[in-house]
Amino acid sequence: MVKTKIYNLIGYTIIGFLCVSTILPIIAMILFIFSKGISRINYEFLFTVSSSMETGGIFAPIYGTIFLTFITMLIAVPIGVMSATYMSEYTKKGKLFYLLELTIVNLAGIPSVVYGLFGLGIFVLLLKIGISILAGALTMGVLILPLIITVSYQSLQAVSENIREASYALGASRLQTVVKVILPTATPGILTGIILATARVAGETAPILFTAAAYYLPSLPSSVFDKTMLLSYHLFAISTQVVGVSDEQKYGVTFVLISVVLILNLLAILIRDKISKKLGVHK
Amino acid sequence: MSINNKINVEQIKLSVENLDLFYGNNHALKKINIQIPANQITAFIGPSGCGKSSLLKCLNRMNDLISNIKITGQITVDNENIYDRKQDVTQLRRKVGMVFQKPNPFPKSIFDNVAYGIRIAGIKDKEKINNIVENSLKRVGLWKEVENRLQDSAMSLSGGQAQRLCIARTIATHPDVILMDEPTSALDPISTQVIEELILELKESYTVVIVTHNMQQAARISDITSFFYLGELVEVNPTNKIFTTPENKLTEKYITGRFG
Numbered sequence: 001m002v003k004t005k006i007y008n009l010i011g012y013t014i015i016g017f018l019c020v021s022t023i024l025p026i027i028a029m030i031l032f033i034f035s036k037g038i039s040r041i042n043y044e045f046l047f048t049v050s051s052s053m054e055t056g057g058i059f060a061p062i063y064g065t066i067f068l069t070f071i072t073m074l075i076a077v078p079i080g081v082m083s084a085t086y087m088s089e090y091t092k093k094g095k096l097f098y099l100l101e102l103t104i105v106n107l108a109g110i111p112s113v114v115y116g117l118f119g120l121g122i123f124v125l126l127l128k129i130g131i132s133i134l135a136g137a138l139t140m141g142v143l144i145l146p147l148i149i150t151v152s153y154q155s156l157q158a159v160s161e162n163i164r165e166a167s168y169a170l171g172a173s174r175l176q177t178v179v180k181v182i183l184p185t186a187t188p189g190i191l192t193g194i195i196l197a198t199a200r201v202a203g204e205t206a207p208i209l210f211t212a213a214a215y216y217l218p219s220l221p222s223s224v225f226d227k228t229m230l231l232s233y234h235l236f237a238i239s240t241q242v243v244g245v246s247d248e249q250k251y252g253v254t255f256v257l258i259s260v261v262l263i264l265n266l267l268a269i270l271i272r273d274k275i276s277k278k279l280g281v282h283k
Numbered sequence: 284m285s286i287n288n289k290i291n292v293e294q295i296k297l298s299v300e301n302l303d304l305f306y307g308n309n310h311a312l313k314k315i316n317i318q319i320p321a322n323q324i325t326a327f328i329g330p331s332g333c334g335k336s337s338l339l340k341c342l343n344r345m346n347d348l349i350s351n352i353k354i355t356g357q358i359t360v361d362n363e364n365i366y367d368r369k370q371d372v373t374q375l376r377r378k379v380g381m382v383f384q385k386p387n388p389f390p391k392s393i394f395d396n397v398a399y400g401i402r403i404a405g406i407k408d409k410e411k412i413n414n415i416v417e418n419s420l421k422r423v424g425l426w427k428e429v430e431n432r433l434q435d436s437a438m439s440l441s442g443g444q445a446q447r448l449c450i451a452r453t454i455a456t457h458p459d460v461i462l463m464d465e466p467t468s469a470l471d472p473i474s475t476q477v478i479e480e481l482i483l484e485l486k487e488s489y490t491v492v493i494v495t496h497n498m499q500q501a502a503r504i505s506d507i508t509s510f511f512y513l514g515e516l517v518e519v520n521p522t523n524k525i526f527t528t529p530e531n532k533l534t535e536k537y538i539t540g541r542f543g
């Protein structure tokens with residue numbers, strides 16, 4: 001008895017320690033950036049378009065990042081979810097399926113800078129879209145497709161066979177079953193994939209380097225065919241390419257970039273929880 | 284033999300003729316011939332793997348969803364061959380509804396669960412849908428328990444309530460026949476009793492075919508019992524006959540609990 005208790009205590013202590021050691025660096029990083037950057041945050045910094053790279057407001061890159069993320073999701077989510085649906089509900093698990101699966105796994109492993117060059121070659125030059133939000137969003141879309149497909153596929157597969165049967169037994173066609181039962185049931189899981197993808201898009205730098213990002217623009221983009229400033233690239237630029245930017249400005253931008261990612265995540269999590277609650281399923 | 288005669292003159296709802304079923308090389312059902320009368324409860328009993336559930340799933344073609352299956356022979360519902368090429372499977376399944384072993388409500392609201400079948404059948408009239416949902420829930424005795432929380436998720440119901448919801452969902456599409464695949468095996472004794480009473484009420488309006496592991500259940504609620512063993516239909520007889528004076532030695536052994 002006593003021996004078991006001691007073993008348990010040791011076990012829990014080790015697990016607890018490991019758990020803290022994963023959370024601690026993240027908290028430390030956020031607190032560090034927060035403490036260094038918070039003093040720079042004010043209305044003018046957040047909501048005015050900069051007149052200079054070194055000191056000005058960063059509304060242009062904030063706006064650009066949100067705009068690009070939104071367009072990327074508009075492109076990638078329908079394609080990704082439909083691909084996953086096709087793989088989960090329509091294909092037979094034959095050679096073609098495994099080839100498809102292998103391709104997607106491999107795509108997920110390609111470095112993001114390669115996607116950037118691919119986007120430059122295909123969207124910017126070959127299709128002559130030019131450096132623009134659209135080209136950047138298409139490139140980002142390709143980058144996050146494997147993530148969206150994989151997570152969506154898994155949540156579709158997790159939908160119980162029992163409720164598929166229930167739908168068919170009530171006289172539903174396959175399409176009706178997929179659209180009205182399987183996809184809604186898998187929605188919380190699919191949204192998890194979208195949340196991860198959103199954070200990735202808002203933070204990635206390499207893919208938009210050659211396809212969408214402008215070093216400096218005095219105005220906001222007016223359509224998807226314009227270039228745009230972006231938070232991730234702006235941070236890269238002021239940290240490495242512009243002389244005379246104060247540390248406070250750099251930390252301020254970093255703080256905003258992290259906040260945008262966290263806020264997008266939080267929003268998506270809230271939406272997911274609301275849907276989960278409505279469905280009565282626990283995540 | 285008066286009971287036997289009575290059954291023979293009843294209208295035949297479902298008829299199975301020379302049915303063979305193979306899962307790959309496994310000959311799961313062998314030359315099955317059985318006639319199921321309308322507005323009666325017919326029970327399929329037998330040990331696990333005897334083919335009773337496989338036969339049940341042939342009756343509304345749920346077996347179509349399984350790959351590597353081969354079915355020969357004929358099944359008719361109201362004298363129409365359901366394996367005919369012209370047969371619309373979705374129409375068939377509306378006519379021959381099914382309730383499963385484990386309560387399987389959709390993760391939707393209680394209302395949407397019951398309305399699902401009629402909505403996919405193309406009914407859009409809100410008042411009509413409301414009426415059908417209310418009547419179906421009343422029919423299974425669930426209305427009083429859920430009328431104030433129709434928009435709650437069906438996942439919040441207890442096992443017995445969920446199974447009654449699944450029966451209401453099946454009734455809502457106005458089937459002629461209701462197939463039940465061990466509908467109480469996942470439920471507690473009190474819920475089981477409620478469902479059994481409900482099944483007895485349902486036979487006024489529907490033809491019920493029930494697969495059960497529980498011989499007492501078959502004895503309590505069914506009019507006709509068919510005993511399956513190793514893919515063969517051993518005996519079909521009125522329930523009170525089969526449980527008192529079975530014709531077949533094998534049936535007698537099973538019923539008296541000597542194997543199974």
